[in-house]
Amino acid sequence: xxxxxxxxxxxxxxxxxxxxxxxxxxxxxxxxxxxxxxxxxxxxxxxxxxxxxxxxxxxxxxxxxxxxxxxxxxxxxxxxxxxxxxxxxxxxxxxxxxxxxxxxxxxxxxxxxxxxxxxxxxxxxxxxxxxxxxxxxxxxxxxxxxxxxxxxxxxxxxxxxxxxxxxxxxxxxxxxxxxxxxxxxxxxxxxxxxxxxxxxxxxxxxxxxxxxxxxxxxxxxxxxxxxxxxxxxxxxxxxxxxxxxxxxxxxxxxxxxxxxxxxxxxxxxxxxxxxxxxxxxxxxxxxxxxxxxxxxxxxxxxxxxxx
Ligand SMILES: [Cu+2]
Numbered sequence: 001x002x003x004x005x006x007x008x009x010x011x012x013x014x015x016x017x018x019x020x021x022x023x024x025x026x027x028x029x030x031x032x033x034x035x036x037x038x039x040x041x042x043x044x045x046x047x048x049x050x051x052x053x054x055x056x057x058x059x060x061x062x063x064x065x066x067x068x069x070x071x072x073x074x075x076x077x078x079x080x081x082x083x084x085x086x087x088x089x090x091x092x093x094x095x096x097x098x099x100x101x102x103x104x105x106x107x108x109x110x111x112x113x114x115x116x117x118x119x120x121x122x123x124x125x126x127x128x129x130x131x132x133x134x135x136x137x138x139x140x141x142x143x144x145x146x147x148x149x150x151x152x153x154x155x156x157x158x159x160x161x162x163x164x165x166x167x168x169x170x171x172x173x174x175x176x177x178x179x180x181x182x183x184x185x186x187x188x189x190x191x192x193x194x195x196x197x198x199x200x201x202x203x204x205x206x207x208x209x210x211x212x213x214x215x216x217x218x219x220x221x222x223x224x225x226x227x228x229x230x231x232x233x234x235x236x237x238x239x240x241x242x243x244x245x246x247x248x249x250x251x252x253x254x255x256x257x258x259x260x261x262x263x264x265x266x267x268x269x270x271x272x273x274x275x276x277x278x279x280x281x282x283x284x285x286x287x288x289x290x291x292x293x294x295x296x297x298x299x300x301x302x303x304x305x306x307x
Pocket of ligand 1: 184186
């Protein structure tokens with residue numbers, strides 16, 4: 001492995017058209033820092049030793065003015081900073097302004113999951129799947145607090161903010177499965193907001209869209225609507241109770257009474273969770289007031305299966 005390859009391996013793989021440009025800006029700033037660090041740090045140590053206080057000093061008149069030096073240390077950093085500004089600004093414009101033929105995919109962040117919706121919302125999925133070799137624009141928002149989409153192999157990152165849209169774009173250059181993180185600390189289960197970006201061929205992308213069209217099963221909705229962040233399926237409590245085996249059983253409530261977990265109770269728990277808080281748990285569940293009837297039914301059917 002030569003030196004250049006060693007350096008490159010310190011950064012994640014470059015899997016988008018913009019990645020090399022972003023890395024170039026990074027390395028320019030990095031090597032400027034190394035260069036000046038190597039001059040300034042040894043010089044500081046040398047001067048500290050060479051001119052340390054020895055005995056009683058006699059006061060001397062220090063140097064007062066050097067036009068050459070002042071010109072030098074003004075002009076050189078100005079040029080360097082201007083150069084950094086230019087590569088940063090050009091790179092930022094390239095990153096910010098998506099090509100007009102970019103395909104839009106909507107991204108919704110929430111505590112603590114992501115939903116990606118394709119083809120005008122007719123397809124939804126909990127992972128980001130994109131075709132290779134085509135510009136993709138993510139149009140993003142949040143249902144609660146600020147989250148941030150970060151895809152290291154594409155060198156892109158942008159906040160998702162409640163009540164407004166933000167966007168970013170990229171063009172993937174390598175087929176594979178990569179990580180997508182939330183990089184804005186957003187509460188308890190922030191670290192679980194990790195999902196995958198799957199870069200696939202155009203053919204596989206069209207197949208993916210076709211396969212995921214239409215109604216969702218309760219199991220799919222469990223991840224798509226973010227229930228997964230607070231409810232497990234295996235009996236272990238998370239922020240909320242596990243869904244395993246609750247259907248049809250008696251649920252103890254915080255107000256001391258209890259109810260049978262039938263269809264009505266589950267629907268009520270989804271659209272108005274604070275009306276019946278389960279004993280031993282915080283009233284921390286968001287109300288899914290707008291959840292369509294078919295989705296609620298699908299979730300109830302899914303819970304029935306979780307014996
Ligand atoms: Cu987050």
